[in-house]
Amino acid sequence: MLNQVVLMGRLTASPELRHTQSGVAVTTFRLAVDRDFKDKATGEKGVDFLPVVCWRGTAEFVSKYFSKGRLVAVCGRLQVREYTDKDGNKRSVTEIVADNVYFGDAKRAEKPLDQDDPYYMGPGSYDAEDDEIPF
Numbered sequence: 001m002l003n004q005v006v007l008m009g010r011l012t013a014s015p016e017l018r019h020t021q022s023g024v025a026v027t028t029f030r031l032a033v034d035r036d037f038k039d040k041a042t043g044e045k046g047v048d049f050l051p052v053v054c055w056r057g058t059a060e061f062v063s064k065y066f067s068k069g070r071l072v073a074v075c076g077r078l079q080v081r082e083y084t085d086k087d088g089n090k091r092s093v094t095e096i097v098a099d100n101v102y103f104g105d106a107k108r109a110e111k112p113l114d115q116d117d118p119y120y121m122g123p124g125s126y127d128a129e130d131d132e133i134p135f
Contacts, residue, residue: 003077003078004075004076004077005074005075005076005077005078005096006073006074006075007031007033007050007073007074007096008033008071008072008073008074008104009031009032009033009034009050009071009072009074010031010032010069010070010071010072011029011030011031011032011066011067011068011069011070011072012029012030012031012032012049012068013029013030013068014029014066014067014068015027015028015029015054015062015063015066015067016028016029016063017059017060017063024055024056025055025056025057025059025060025063026053026054026055026059027053027054027058027059027060027062027063028051028052028053028054029051029052029062029066030049030050030051030052031049031050031051031052031072031074031096032047032048032049033047033048033049033050034046034047035047035048050095050096051093051094051095051096052074052076052095052096052097052098052101053079053095053096053097053098054097054098054101055097058098058099058100058101061101062098062101065103066101070103070104070105071103071104071105072101072102072103072104073101073102073103073104074096074098074100074101074102075098075099075100075101075102076096076097076098076099076100077096077097077099078094078095078096078097079094079095079096079097080092080093080094081093081094081095
């Protein structure tokens, strides 16, 4: 059997790091992934908002280096989890359990770029103010 998911999208909010009672790190976030086709009625591309869960070292890495709006690539597996809520109703959640999370874009500039800076890369440098994020 094969259960492998590869996605690329933008974080809708900064990742949330928590720890289980036994101290295991777990990070969750939502990924906005554009669809490849346009809706016939509106002429616009749809977006799927997918929940992602990371564990242990991957959880620590994601919570430290990623924030809202970053483009990320996620490799992992699809998981359907069932539970009973506090009212006794059975619920199910479909989520991606990430094995690896990669940077999908260049690092954002923390301050305005200075042409005298030896690390200035020219007019094409990535600047957070120039990025258009739809959320």
